[in-house]
Amino acid sequence: METINLIIKTNPYLLWIYLQFIIIVLLSIYLFSKLHKIKLLNNNVSHLYRELQELDDQAKLIIQSDMKLKIYQEDIAGKLNKLSILRTLISSSISILDEKELFSKIDEELINNLGFKKSLLIMYPQKELELNINFSQKEIEKFTNILPKLEELFDAYPVISQKVIAHKEEFKNLLEFLPNSDFLISPIRRGKDIKAIFLLAKCTLPQGVTEAEKETFHIICMYLGQCLDNIQLFESLYKTGEELEHKIKEKTFQLTKSLKEIKEISKLKSEFISGVSHELRTPLTSIKGFSSLLVAEKFGKLPEEAKERLKKIDGNVDKLVNMVNTLLDISRIESKRIEVKITPADIVKIIKDVGELLTPQMSNKNIHFNINTPASVEVYADKNLIERAFINIINNAIKFTPPGGTITVGCSPKDNYALISISDTGCGMAKHDCEKIFQEFYRAENALNQKIKGTGLGLSLVKKILDTHGERIWVESELNKGTTFYFTLKLVK
Amino acid sequence: MKDEIIAIASSQINDSASAIKEISRTVKTYLGGKHIYLALTFFTPQYKPAIIKEILGITLKPENIFAVQSPLLIFKDKTVQRGIVCCCFVRGTVSIKNFFTKNADAVAIEFIFRRNIMPFKERNRFLISSLGPQINVYNYLRGLELALGRNFNVFGAGFLKKYGAKNYVMLNNIIGEGLGGILIEGNFSVDNIKLRGFIPLGKSFTITKIAPQKNRIIEIDNKPAALVYKKYLGNNFELFKKTSIYSYYPLGIKINGTYRLINVIDILDDDSLFCIGDIKENSKAHIMVATPESLLEEVRKTLLNKKSFSDCNLAIILNSLSRRKLLKEKADEEIAQIARIFPDMTKVIGLYCNYQIFPCDYIRQPTIENHTLSVILLKYGDH
Numbered sequence: 109m110e111t112i113n114l115i116i117k118t119n120p121y122l123l124w125i126y127l128q129f130i131i132i133v134l135l136s137i138y139l140f141s142k143l144h145k146i147k148l149l150n151n152n153v154s155h156l157y158r159e160l161q162e163l164d165d166q167a168k169l170i171i172q173s174d175m176k177l178k179i180y181q182e183d184i185a186g187k188l189n190k191l192s193i194l195r196t197l198i199s200s201s202i203s204i205l206d207e208k209e210l211f212s213k214i215d216e217e218l219i220n221n222l223g224f225k226k227s228l229l230i231m232y233p234q235k236e237l238e239l240n241i242n243f244s245q246k247e248i249e250k251f252t253n254i255l256p257k258l259e260e261l262f263d264a265y266p267v268i269s270q271k272v273i274a275h276k277e278e279f280k281n282l283l284e285f286l287p288n289s290d291f292l293i294s295p296i297r298r299g300k301d302i303k304a305i306f307l308l309a310k311c312t313l314p315q316g317v318t319e320a321e322k323e324t325f326h327i328i329c330m331y332l333g334q335c336l337d338n339i340q341l342f343e344s345l346y347k348t349g350e351e352l353e354h355k356i357k358e359k360t361f362q363l364t365k366s367l368k369e370i371k372e373i374s375k376l377k378s379e380f381i382s383g384v385s386h387e388l389r390t391p392l393t394s395i396k397g398f399s400s401l402l403v404a405e406k407f408g409k410l411p412e413e414a415k416e417r418l419k420k421i422d423g424n425v426d427k428l429v430n431m432v433n434t435l436l437d438i439s440r441i442e443s444k445r446i447e448v449k450i451t452p453a454d455i456v457k458i459i460k461d462v463g464e465l466l467t468p469q470m471s472n473k474n475i476h477f478n479i480n481t482p483a484s485v486e487v488y489a490d491k492n493l494i495e496r497a498f499i500n501i502i503n504n505a506i507k508f509t510p511p512g513g514t515i516t517v518g519c520s521p522k523d524n525y526a527l528i529s530i531s532d533t534g535c536g537m538a539k540h541d542c543e544k545i546f547q548e549f550y551r552a553e554n555a556l557n558q559k560i561k562g563t564g565l566g567l568s569l570v571k572k573i574l575d576t577h578g579e580r581i582w583v584e585s586e587l588n589k590g591t592t593f594y595f596t597l598k599l600v601k
Numbered sequence: 602m603k604d605e606i607i608a609i610a611s612s613q614i615n616d617s618a619s620a621i622k623e624i625s626r627t628v629k630t631y632l633g634g635k636h637i638y639l640a641l642t643f644f645t646p647q648y649k650p651a652i653i654k655e656i657l658g659i660t661l662k663p664e665n666i667f668a669v670q671s672p673l674l675i676f677k678d679k680t681v682q683r684g685i686v687c688c689c690f691v692r693g694t695v696s697i698k699n700f701f702t703k704n705a706d707a708v709a710i711e712f713i714f715r716r717n718i719m720p721f722k723e724r725n726r727f728l729i730s731s732l733g734p735q736i737n738v739y740n741y742l743r744g745l746e747l748a749l750g751r752n753f754n755v756f757g758a759g760f761l762k763k764y765g766a767k768n769y770v771m772l773n774n775i776i777g778e779g780l781g782g783i784l785i786e787g788n789f790s791v792d793n794i795k796l797r798g799f800i801p802l803g804k805s806f807t808i809t810k811i812a813p814q815k816n817r818i819i820e821i822d823n824k825p826a827a828l829v830y831k832k833y834l835g836n837n838f839e840l841f842k843k844t845s846i847y848s849y850y851p852l853g854i855k856i857n858g859t860y861r862l863i864n865v866i867d868i869l870d871d872d873s874l875f876c877i878g879d880i881k882e883n884s885k886a887h888i889m890v891a892t893p894e895s896l897l898e899e900v901r902k903t904l905l906n907k908k909s910f911s912d913c914n915l916a917i918i919l920n921s922l923s924r925r926k927l928l929k930e931k932a933d934e935e936i937a938q939i940a941r942i943f944p945d946m947t948k949v950i951g952l953y954c955n956y957q958i959f960p961c962d963y964i965r966q967p968t969i970e971n972h973t974l975s976v977i978l979l980k981y982g983d984h
Contacts, residue, residue: 160804167803167888171833171850174890175841178849181929315844 190324193221197328201335205342210335211238211304223313223321224292230255232295232302242310255305258293262302267326268293269317290317294329298336306332375443382439385432392432396425427563434565437496438548441572448576452600453491455526456481459517462498466506474511481519486600487526493573494597500566501530501593508534508591525579526599531592536585545583546571570595606694606981607915608632609948611676613684617652624687625660637661638692639783641729642668642771643952644685650769650776653685663689665697667783668771669731669758673925675918675951678940680933686950688915694981695787701772703779704735710744710780717784727754727791727977729917730782730958731770734762739815739879741780742958742967754791755967756977757782757958758919759877761866789981792913793959796939796974798899799862801853801887803833808854808884815879817869818852821886825872833888842868848923851972853889854880856961860889864923864956864971877956878969891972893931896924900935900974904942915979916943918951924972925953939976951976 201213211229219227219241228251229239235252243251258268265272269292290311296304306329311317399422401407403415410418440446456479463477470477498517505515513533520527537545541552549564574581574595585591610627612620628637640663644653650668657666674681700717702709728745732738738759745755760768770781806829810820818826830850831838841847847868853860863886867875918939925932940949959975961968 164803168833168835170802171888171890172835172837175834175837175846175849178846179840179844182844182846185929 186320189221190320193218194324194327194331198331204335205339207336207339210332210339214239214306214332216241219308220312222308222324223311224308225310225312226307227309228307229304230307231304232259238304251307258305259295259302262295266294267322267329269322292317292322292325294325296329296336297333298340303333303336378439378442381435382443382445385436385439388432389429389436392425392429396422396429399425431563431565434563434569438565438569438572441569441576446576448490448493450488450490450577452486453489453494455485455487455489455494455519455528455597456483458489458491458495458498459519459528462495462502463517466499466502469503469506470515473506473509473513475506475509476512476514478514478516479518480516482521485519485521485526487597488600489577489597490573493576497570497573497595498530500570504566505530505532505534505591508532510534521599524599524601525596527594527596529592529594531590533590536587536589536591538587539585542583542585546581605631605635606691607688607948609676609686609688609915609950611674611681611684611686611950613681615647615683617648617685618656620648620685621653621656622660624685625657628661628687628689632689632691636692637663637689639663639665639667639690639695639697639785641688641690641783641950642666642685643671643674643687643950644668645672645674645681645683646670646767647683648685650771654771654774654776657687661689664692665699665783666771666773667697667699667729667781668769669781669952670767670769671758671760671952671954672922673920673953675920675936675949675953677949678937680936680953686952688917688948688950695785695789697786698784699772699782701770701775701777701779701781703777706737707740707743707747710741711747712744714744714748725789725791726784726786727756728782728784729977730755730757730780731768732757732759732780732958733768733770733778734760735778736780737814737816738877738956738958738969742879742969745967752960753967754793754960755958756793756917756919756960756975757967758952758954759956759958759969761877761955787981789914789979792978792980794903794976794978795959795970796896796900796903796976797860797862797972798896799851799853799860799889799891799972800895801855801860802890803888805855805885805887808880808882808886811880811882812873815881816876818874818876818880819871826874827868827872829888830868848971849890849927851889851923852876853887854884855886860887861961861968862889862970862972877971891927893928896928897931897935897938900938904939911944912980913943913947913978914981916947916949916951917977917979918949918974919957919959919977920951920953920974921957921970921972922953922955924974927972935974939974 197213197218201210204210204213214227214229216227219225225241226243227239227241228237228243228248230236230248230252231238232255235255237248240248261268261272270286270290286309291307291309293305293307295302296306306325308325311321313321399418402410402418403422405415437446459479459481463479467477502515502517509515509532515533516529516531518529518531520529537552544550545552546567547564548568550568551564570593571581577597579596579598581593581595583591583593608628608631610624610631612623614620614623640657640661642653642657644650650670653668654666657663674684674686676684676686698717700713702713730741732741736759741757742755745753767778769776769778772781772783775781806822808818808821808826809823811818820826821829827838830841834841845867847865850865852863852865852874854863855861863876863878863880865874865876869875918936920936928935936951943949956969956971957973957975958967958969959977960966
């Protein structure tokens with residue numbers, strides 16, 4: 109310091125130089141710091157610019173993905189809209205069974221919703237106009253003239269669009285007819301035949317006619333074709349139904365007539381049988397009386413041979429009387445001349461009585477008779493007729509049961525009826541016989557049957573008796589094992 | 602019933618005459634035998650305007666009918682896909698001037714306004730109009746500006762051509778397609794809110810060149826305008842053009858912190874963007890995107906902060922069809938959310954359109970927007 113003071117004192121000019129030096133140093137420091145700041149700021153600016161660029165790049169990505177998303181959404185919305193159009197059309201026309209009414213569903217609103225401004229629907233081949241939206245008469249005529257040419261194309265292209273015929277010289281007319289207009293043409297087929305031709309023109313959609321429009325239009329045309337098929341099917345079914353109904357009416361009339369005739373014949377038959385039987389019974393009674401007396405040798409002793417023959421006559425007269433009586437009963441029941449008195453009756457008692465009555469016959473053949481019933485079962489029945497039914501069935505069983513066999517009569521009360529069964533251990537019968545056994549004069553075909561004689565009227569009478577009671581009778585049988593007859597009678601509550 | 606001056610009614614009966622009869626019965630229940638001055642009617646395309654006019658004339662006998670056809674309507678808290686909505690004003694509450702033209706340039710429109718609207722000098726007034734597909738909206742706004750100046754309450758619903766369907770407007774005895782509207786004056790105040798909910802994406806760009814009609818952007822950042830979409834969509838640009846899903850990505854022009862939404866209608870062969878509305882050169886813009894959630898969130902936020910809902914008598918909602926397309930199944934939820942905020946006394950009606958016109962809060966002149974839900978709030982009295 110002392111040295112500096114000395115220098116300043118000795119040389120003041122040096123002081124001035126010293127100060128200048130200090131200022132220069134300070135300015136240099138300041139400049140340096142400023143330069144450093146500028147550098148930093150520049151760095152910041154370039155950093156910000158980079159960030160801005162990055163943001164801009166991100167914006168690009170955002171816009172691009174947003175656009176794709178929106179296009180997808182638009183596409184889906186478009187497809188949903190088309191589905192909605194189809195749904196509306198289908199729901200409004202699915203049950204239509206008239207051609208005119210079906211085509212009336214194709215209206216301006218539908219065409220506009222499909223994205224078109226003009227439309228034609230022409231019946232083919234008659235070329236009748238079914239629908240016209242915004243086409244002039246002249247345009248319709250032009251289109252009608254090119255229809256036969258179009259028909260050739262439909263086999264190859266189910267839907268014709270502008271693209272399909274753009275380079276085909278023969279369709280120059282069509283392109284002139286629909287200049288600068290996206291259009292769609294498709295046939296509506298019933299089966300394989302073209303029934304109508306449908307044209308959509310002047311597409312108003314921003315993206316024009318795309319595959320989606322073509323597909324939708326194709327579906328609509330196919331659906332209309334299906335509807336036409338249904339209408340035709342319905343018409344033919346209706347026609348067939350009407351014919352069938354007519355035939356049924358005719359047949360019913362014929363059957364009613366035949367039934368009436370049959371009833372008439374049956375009535376005549378019953379009357380005839382009744383008359384004949386009645387007429388036969390009087391002389392038969394007389395014959396029976398005399399034959400019995402003769403067999404009993406009331407008119408004197410007879411030679412053994414004559415007696416034997418008279419016995420046979422007496423036996424056959426018995427059979428004849430039985431048969432006549434049965435026939436009389438059947439005819440009486442059929443003609444409802446017999447008075448049926450249905451009253452409460454103990455079926456077990458009836459079974460026992462019949463059993464006792466037939467004990468001699470069963471004893472003769474050494475047949476065991478079992479009664480398998482509760483102590484008493486009250487049913488509604490005409491006691492005499494049911495007794496007769498039992499006699500006939502058990503008699504039958506006796507006939508076809510070999511000696512030593514068993515006949516079992518059962519009765520089991522069910523809900524509101526009693527189920528009665530008569531089983532034997534006889535020869536049984538075939539299934540086809542079971543179905544016919546209750547017919548008059550029917551006899552099952554078996555060897556035993558040929559030996560055992562019968563009229564074929566007993567079971568028929570049984571059936572008629574149970575019919576008059578409003579009950580059921582059926583038979584179950586197995587060859588060589590036995591037969592069981594079942595019938596029902598209402599229980600007394 | 603005694604104090605009612607406005608009544609709203611709707612019907613969804615398929616037959617036009619029966620629907621109007623049902624509406625008339627409801628209106629008479631509210632207004633009794635009061636003379637009806639104006640029947641403001643919105644109807645969907647299934648209904649016949651001539652029948653609406655005839656039956657309204659017999660049943661309600663309004664002095665004036667202004668009816669607008671729209672693809673979708675709004676009544677109370679619901680969207681009406683097929684129906685008629687009617688709002689009736691009792692005589693003495695408002696007075697109107699009306700206009701109708703089929704197609705006109707800015708000068709003709711200015712003439713119509715000068716002749717019909719200008720003599721109307723009341724302060725509380727607003728213009729409500731319907732613009733058919735053939736109307737050049739720029740001409741309309743230019744004509745309006747020439748006749749009425751910039752600072753004017755103009756509301757409008759614009760429709761674009763779709764499937765060749767007609768967009769009818771009915772003004773008393775006139776039924777046709779074109780530009781129709783009414784200027785309503787009376788003892789009321791008018792307010793409006795706009796609900797957007799779009800988010801800007803990527804770097805901002807400058808619209809450097811527009812066509813003289815102001816509805817076509819030729820260049821952005823001194824390059825063909827479509828390149829801005831090409832830049833962001835890359836290989837997907839062709840698909841974007843093919844599927845015409847421009848409405849999902851509108852341009853947002855930044856004005857005082859909010860974005861005015863401009864819909865691109867078409868990308869032309871010269872790569873210019875055909876839009877609805879007047880676009881100014883040197884505007885800064887962004888590509889905008891939205892999700893149903895962002896749109897609903899905007900509705901929620903805006904409704905929370907807006908106090909003018911509480912005492913308004915009538916709310917007319919002008920909603921955007923493109924907005925509905927974006928919201929999909931949540932579109933009805935948006936309407937319900939808005940309707941819920943109003944007290945019982947407020948009548949809510951509305952319609953959907955392709956674009957709307959309403960006064961801009963910042964630049965003090967009518968602007969055109971798409972994707973925006975705007976609500977006109979009418980408060981009666983106090984003026």
